[in-house]
Amino acid sequence: MTAQKASASLEEIRRGSAELTNAVGLHARPSVKLTQLAKSYQSMISVATEPQGPWIDAKSPVKIMRVKAPKGTTLYFEASGDDAAAAVAALVDLVERRFDEAEEEGHG
């Protein structure tokens, strides 16, 4: 799955989604990577595990870690701001790259 151009809303919300395919899902290390990447963008970025939310601040390491989404979950991203499109693309790419984790490292 790839980042999709947002359906033209007034707030210029960009959306994208990707399935968690790494073994441990959104555990500690992936959560840290996700929030770090999100923080590198100016936009407001939210994550959800359902298309309709509830939405969680992608820049909050504590909130992201609490999601505990297992492998197979689809993560939905929403971003608004100047670099929203790039942010969503980068986050989707991170998930699709399996957070650059070597799978044999086990629980992360």
Add this chain to the structure above:
Amino acid sequence: MANVGIVIVSHSAKVAEGAADMVRQMVGDEVPLAWAGGNGDGGLGTDVGQILAAIDAAWSEAGVAILVDLGGAETNSEMAVEMLDDARQKRIVICNAPIVEGAVIAATEASGGSPLDIVKQTAEELYPQ
């Protein structure tokens, strides 16, 4: 603007060093990081001199967030902070958060360039309210 530094203070040198390892491996090198732990003779304890040295090593213009484990670690961290000059004292916080998780979370927040109060607040979100 520099990132907030993280100092880990545990009674055990191994816990402190291990927590620092986790921060390095999970969060990376963008945050100044140092630890203090053990009584210097291989036993459990914390030492104000060691804590001061760790604060120095992790010093950042953005300030330093300290993560502690049990009682004495907090007491001695407070003592160390009070022994610094006023300008530095104002830029140091002790986080009320579990030491290992708090260190990783605080460092994650710090690595994004967040200011000291936000780093502390994020680490403290870990405790259920």
Add this chain to the structure above:
Amino acid sequence: MMDKSTKLKLITDCAECMIRHAEELTALDQAIGDGDHGLNMKRGFEALLADATTLSDKPLPDMLKAIGTQLVMKVGGASGPLYGTLFMALAKEIDEMPTSASACAAFASAIEAVKARGKSELGQKTMLDVLIPVHGVWVADGGVGLALAAKAAADATMPMKAIRGRASFLGDRSIGHMDPGARSSQLLIETITAVLGA
């Protein structure tokens, strides 16, 4: 009131007393703590003894502050910061020529600082169980009988149950042993009152 020779004698007598009682303090601490109190205090007071001449050249508040800093850095453990806080807080409040009343007031605020540092109160089997009763006697009787009060107070820590510090891990098993911090506080008070003739 406080000439250089008195200051020097205060430092050397206190240091020699701590060094002399190191093994006893260690034995007390082995019973209920981590067994390092005697050695830690000895290390700290040896450092003070080595610096005694320089320290006693300073004005009283500066001397007390320097002693506090040395104790924090050299004693280590939990007692270094607690004794360090006691002396540093005394330094803040005391004047060069203290009267018994002004010294007593400074002592009161130093006790408050130790309470805050250790987050502890009277009756928790700590050094405060000597400091606070001694202050009470000082207020009541104007500086007479402080050494006796200190001795009685240290003895009174024996039946107490520790709820602060390492000794608290023992719970009821801490009962029956004198608190090593209470003992070292008693020794210091005895020594200081002897030097000052109080």
